[in-house]
Amino acid sequence: MTAPAAPWQYHVYRPAMTLAGGLFPAVKARRSGTAPYPQRFTALRGLLPADVRHVASAAPRGTIWVHGVSVGEALAAAPLIRWWQTEGFADVPMVFSTTTNGGYKLATSKLPEGTPVTFFPFDAPGPMSRFFDGLRPRILVLYETELWPNLIHEAVRRDIPILLANARISDRTARPPAVAAPLIRWMLQQFTAIKPQSALDERRLKTFGVRDEQLLPVGNVKFDAAGTPLGPEERALARGRLGIAADAPVFVAGSTHPGEEVPVLQALEQVRLAKRQLVAFLAPRHLERLPEVIALLQERQITYRLLSDLQVHGPRVEDPPTILVDTLGDLVSLYGIADCAFVGGSLIPRGGHNLLEPAAQGCPVLHGPSVENFRAIAELLTMNEVAQLVTAESLAHHMREILGDTWQRQQMREKLLTTVDAHRGATSALGEWLKSRCEATS
Numbered sequence: 001m002t003a004p005a006a007p008w009q010y011h012v013y014r015p016a017m018t019l020a021g022g023l024f025p026a027v028k029a030r031r032s033g034t035a036p037y038p039q040r041f042t043a044l045r046g047l048l049p050a051d052v053r054h055v056a057s058a059a060p061r062g063t064i065w066v067h068g069v070s071v072g073e074a075l076a077a078a079p080l081i082r083w084w085q086t087e088g089f090a091d092v093p094m095v096f097s098t099t100t101n102g103g104y105k106l107a108t109s110k111l112p113e114g115t116p117v118t119f120f121p122f123d124a125p126g127p128m129s130r131f132f133d134g135l136r137p138r139i140l141v142l143y144e145t146e147l148w149p150n151l152i153h154e155a156v157r158r159d160i161p162i163l164l165a166n167a168r169i170s171d172r173t174a175r176p177p178a179v180a181a182p183l184i185r186w187m188l189q190q191f192t193a194i195k196p197q198s199a200l201d202e203r204r205l206k207t208f209g210v211r212d213e214q215l216l217p218v219g220n221v222k223f224d225a226a227g228t229p230l231g232p233e234e235r236a237l238a239r240g241r242l243g244i245a246a247d248a249p250v251f252v253a254g255s256t257h258p259g260e261e262v263p264v265l266q267a268l269e270q271v272r273l274a275k276r277q278l279v280a281f282l283a284p285r286h287l288e289r290l291p292e293v294i295a296l297l298q299e300r301q302i303t304y305r306l307l308s309d310l311q312v313h314g315p316r317v318e319d320p321p322t323i324l325v326d327t328l329g330d331l332v333s334l335y336g337i338a339d340c341a342f343v344g345g346s347l348i349p350r351g352g353h354n355l356l357e358p359a360a361q362g363c364p365v366l367h368g369p370s371v372e373n374f375r376a377i378a379e380l381l382t383m384n385e386v387a388q389l390v391t392a393e394s395l396a397h398h399m400r401e402i403l404g405d406t407w408q409r410q411q412m413r414e415k416l417l418t419t420v421d422a423h424r425g426a427t428s429a430l431g432e433w434l435k436s437r438c439e440a441t442s
Contacts, residue, residue, distance in 0.1 A: 004186060006186055007182035007185075008182075009182055010183055014150065017125070020122075020124065021125075021126055021127055024122055037104060039119055040101075042119075043097070044119065044127065045121070045122070045127050046122070046129065046130030046131040048118060048131070051116060052095055052117075052134075053134055055116045061089070061092050062136040063092065063093050063095050063135055064092055064093070064094045064137065064138060064139045065095055065140050065141065066080070066081065066094050066095065066097070067120060067141070067146055068103065069100065069103065069144075069145075070099060070100040071100070071102045071328070072353075073103065074096070074106050074111065075222075076144075076165075076221050076222050077096060077111070077141075080141075080427050080431060082112045085112055087431055089435070089438055093116065095117075095135060096111060096115055096116070096118075098119065102286075102287070102328060104117065104119060105328055106328050109328075110329050123151055124150060128150045132154055132155075132158060132160075138438065138441065139434060139437055139438070140155045140160055140161070141162075141165055142162065143165050144165075144167065145167075145169070145173065147187045147188070149187060152187050152190050153190075155190075156190050161193075161437050161441075162190065162192050162193075163193050163194075163195070163430070164188075164193070164194040165195050165221060166195060166197050166222065167196045167197060168197050169205060170372060170373065171372050174204045184208060185208045189208070189209055189214075192214070193215075193433060194210060194215055195215075195217070195221075195429070195430060196215065196218050197218070197219075197220045197222075197376060198220065198376035199218055200375065201376075202215060216429065216430075216433065217429065219425065219426030220377070220423065221427050221430065222377075223356060223360075223425075224424050226420060227360050229361045230336040230337065234336075235336060235337055238333065238336065238337050239337050241314075242310060242337075243316070244279050247277070248279050249275055249278050249339050249403045250278075250281070250338045250339050251268070251278060251281070251341070251399060251403070252280070252334050252335055253282050253341070253342045253344065254281075254334075255284075255285040255344040255345055256282065257284075257285055257348055259347065260348060261282065261284070263395055265282075265297075265302065266392075266396070267396035267399055268322070271400055272321070274400065275400075275403060275404075278321060279322075280321060281334050281338075282322065282324050282325065283325035283331050284325070285344060285353065287328070293324065294324065297322070303320035303322065304320050304323065305319055305322075305323055306324055307324065307325045307327050307330065308327050311327070331357060332360075335358040336363070339364070340366065340399055340402045340403055340409075341365055342365075342367065343355050343358065343366070343367045346368030346369065347390075347391070348370065351372040351374075352371035352374050352378070353373070353374070354377075355377050356420065359381055359386065359387070359419070360416075362413035362414075364412045364413070364416070365387040365416075366388050366395065367387060367390065369391070380419065380423075381416075384415055386412050386416045388402075
């Protein structure tokens with residue numbers, strides 16, 4: 001089938017990005033937040049860092065370029081990279097790129113050892129072409145909603161297969177402005193294969209003209225990336241390292257945003273009237289908000305300890321029962337020791353965050369009404385009665401219910417683990433597809 005011609009929107013986008021390409025990389029690299037990565041400026045201009053360039057130049061059959069925008073996508077890509085290192089072709093290495101500082105930091109520390117990591121280039125013709133020249137990708141793998149017109153155009157121009165893994169079409173993308181719809185439609189039709197997260201995403205993809213032959217069976221790789229639950233001994237050891245008593249209830253508020261910490265802290269105050277031993281971990285989604293959250297804790301006269309300090313110096317006799325999480329990559333392990341968790345980005349209209357992280361640890365899940373980004377997962381967990389919709393006003397009530405009933409928690413834990421295990425396997429399916437494409441283009 002002949003590929004559809006690019007719409008007029010692309011012919012406006014391309015020169016506009018060419019003009020912006022000279023200035024934007026420098027501005028973006030300077031606005032790098034709390035971590036001034038020089039690698040970011042290099043990559044934005046389309047130049048590979050030395051270590052990635054070395055891996056790419058030494059690969060006789062090219063590389064597989066895997067791209068995920070931030071922390072969540074880096075975690076989702078980890079099982080595929082791990083699978084490829086053991087089941088794939090050693091002479092076709094995977095290289096991971098990301099857009100954000102948080103994604104880069106987590107990828108360099110949490111992806112399988114030996115994975116080359118780089119920032120993503122600016123989506124202008126010049127930087128993108130240079131990046132392709134240096135990386136020599138044999139296949140391009142994009143995660144979830146990473147639709148970049150010049151990236152996709154360059155891959156198609158070079159006849160490089162493109163896989164959209166864990167494809168998600170958000171409510172906003174499903175109803176784009178009229179001027180943007182043809183460009184989205186054109187980009188989606190360029191993919192060699194697309195693996196939707198859910199049946200809803202598959203239906204939405206088809207409204208953009210995605211063909212049946214492009215679609216792989218529905219499957220969400222985040223079930224594979226969610227990790228395995230801590231066993232009883234591991235859980236006890238992890239609690240002990242943090243100075244948490246074996247019988248102390250533990251609550252984790254993960255990935256919170258502005259407007260959510262206050263209801264969480266109010267709920268904690270109410271629950272602690274009956275459960276004075278309650279240990280709570282508060283994990284803001286963005287670490288640059290730590291000063292804001294610290295000011296909030298001080299305003300409410302809540303004593304706290306930083307998780308990084310607890311990890312380095314160990315527990316103290318009179319540790320406060322509130323721990324502020326100021327580290328990256330520890331949230332999943334905290335869910336593993338928790339008895340109940342609230343997942344943020346859901347009490348406010350942000351679309352929610354990954355409910356599977358606590359679910360895969362067998363930790364009962366609470367979330368607010370805004371779960372558009374994880375609707376299929378929220379519906380699955382709710383249908384199995386292992387996730388609970390809460391409001392700011394009802395959060396304390398649901399916390400008390402779960403933390404006060406050991407039998408109920410154990411029942412929820414067993415259901416959670418069974419539900420998550422039943423939906424694993426999407427990663428190996430992606431890996432097998434990549435192997436078949438590599439063999440077909442040898």
